[in-house]
Amino acid sequence: MAPLTIQRSASVPDELRVARCLSAPHRGPRLVFFSGGSALNGISRRLKRYTHNSAHLITPFDSGGSSEVLRNAFAMPAVGDLRSRLMALAEETDLGQPDIVRLFSHRFPVDAAPAVLESEVEQVLAGEHPLVRAVPQPMRMLVVSHLQSFAQHAPVDFDYAGGSVGNLVIAGGYLANERLLEPVLFMMSKMMDVLGTVRSVVDVNLHIGAEYADGRVVIGQKEITGKELPPPEERIQRLFLSDGMTEVPRAEIILPKRNRRLIQKADLICYPPGSLFSSVGANLLPARVGQEIAATQVPKVYVPSLGCDPESYGMSLCEQVGALLDILWSDAGPEVPATALMTHVICDSSVPTSECDAVIERFGIPCVPLPVADETGKRYDATSFCEMLVSLV
Template sequence: MPDKPKIVIIGGGSGLPVIIKPLVKQKIDLTAIVTVADDGGSSGLLRNYINIVPPGDIRNILVAMSHVDPAITQVMQYRFNAKDDFFAKHAVGNLIIAAMTEMHGNIFDAVQYLAKFMRVRGRIYPVSNEPLILHAEFKDGEVIAGESEITHAHKVIDHVWVTGDEPGEAPKAAPEVVQAILDADMIVYGPGSLFTSILPNVVVPEVNEALRLTQAKQVYISNIMMQKGETDAYTDAQHLLALNAHIGSPVIDYVIANNAVVPEDFVDYQKWDEISHQVKLDEAAVKVQGAVEVPGDFLQLRDAGAFHDGEKIMLELLKILENS
């Protein structure tokens, strides 16, 4: 293993910070590549108001990788309550990122400035400097645009792709994103929503090509729970199949998969209404795709939900690096 291995983690949503928090404490060179296709919640409102890259996922990762007084991160994460009229539902950090984007002229430079201010350990790269639109074709042939619309459709997805904000505009990756992938010792996908957090990064053409060219070991962290309207009835091998298919080549070397049982009576399915049943493991089907399944108890039960144990995942990633 290199003295300071270069790890690139790809995704978005709330899953990435769980893994990032323990990773940034290790002797590694960490880069997070973050989706810019979100169009829901505070991020979606700001995107519609001032046409900026949605800042929510970026904010969460800035906080996860920062090394500042906790009071600063609390302010970044503070969300105005519903009685605050115009500011209702907005996170303070989203407004700060929006302001910095206007000041610097683009999201990429804004994030690099904020990363210095928040003493980020590693690098945070929005996958593109422009907001992207996620499109999905479902198994029944229907096509829907927009990440939130796709999620709420609750239908079986066949494949996804992204375009620029303007009709016919091709998505373009930030050059630093491509270089980070090519230089990496390890690429980590997830954890997070497969079709709406991970794949929107993967299908950007320059990113897609870099993922097929890089010599890095590639690891997929399989979700613990199936996601309604995205991965209903998916095994870990079916998650892997969709990921490899969108990359265009079976590049994934390892699948980290939780095999600890999630108690049915623990999860609050009303609070976590986007999930359904636990993902089952299919080691034989993973092997057919040229990957090694790494099963283990990676489960953390909290807040009436099932989450990855970031510390255990971090140790497994380092073990893979040591043995490669």
């Protein structure tokens, strides 16, 4: 497939495409993101102005924070990133967030006295907390049923400190629905009027592992990110899926048909900002991801993170592109052209020209510097980011 070019169409200028999206977001483009973590949440909140048809395939492999507590207690996928993306895409009113979103956003206190924490937990799980009671029926009845399901299954020593009520609702729904995430994510999407689609890339209880250049192998997302633990000052050579002890063959973990259809119907595919391996690369590990992307004739855009990403230690922009392509090639096949898996790399104009030239020379992928960073230079400006993407469709 010939690489696409970033330029204004003579008949449909960028400004017109943006204006069309702003005037009718319900008819906006179908953008598919392979995402995780919080890096895209701010952009997702702004994206609702341009399209209600974005789809977010989220990694369920996190092993830190409150997700770790749930995973250890129930042997389930990580749900924290799913919850936060659902809330980022939830419809908002002139009065702010709806009551249901405020409830799902609420976290139990970390530093409260044990008796205070226990009292609030009991109120929430019994459906008597003011945030629960503020939710109108029949949504409140559904929420309470999932909270009570959670309460029935939770171990007596479960640590609620810092836990998210939304995570408890998802976990309760997961346990009440034959240990499946899709039914409870669908329910939460409807309750919050989510303006898009949020799914786990696969519904399995697995972890990611990394093999480093010095031969070390670690298993667990928090071992890789350099956020909760000191970052390994070595380059990741290979990423893989694990049951927590040993590697799981890629062929055993297949991208579900419902998620394949999202890729097949996409108007644009984005590898967005986020931790290179644990947020973006992890979503590309299941079988059929690379094949489906290669077969879809749409723009496929990589937008690298700004600032410091401990996971891309010592890696140039060209090497970061190569790391993602290697994961995709291991599924799609090495004979697939790089431009069938990634048609553009778009970076901020602060990136040196030599970095962009290296991407073009090695992979033949256009690398386009654009002024898309905010005033800090460490994050993307949400409006510029969204308008850049919809202009490519």
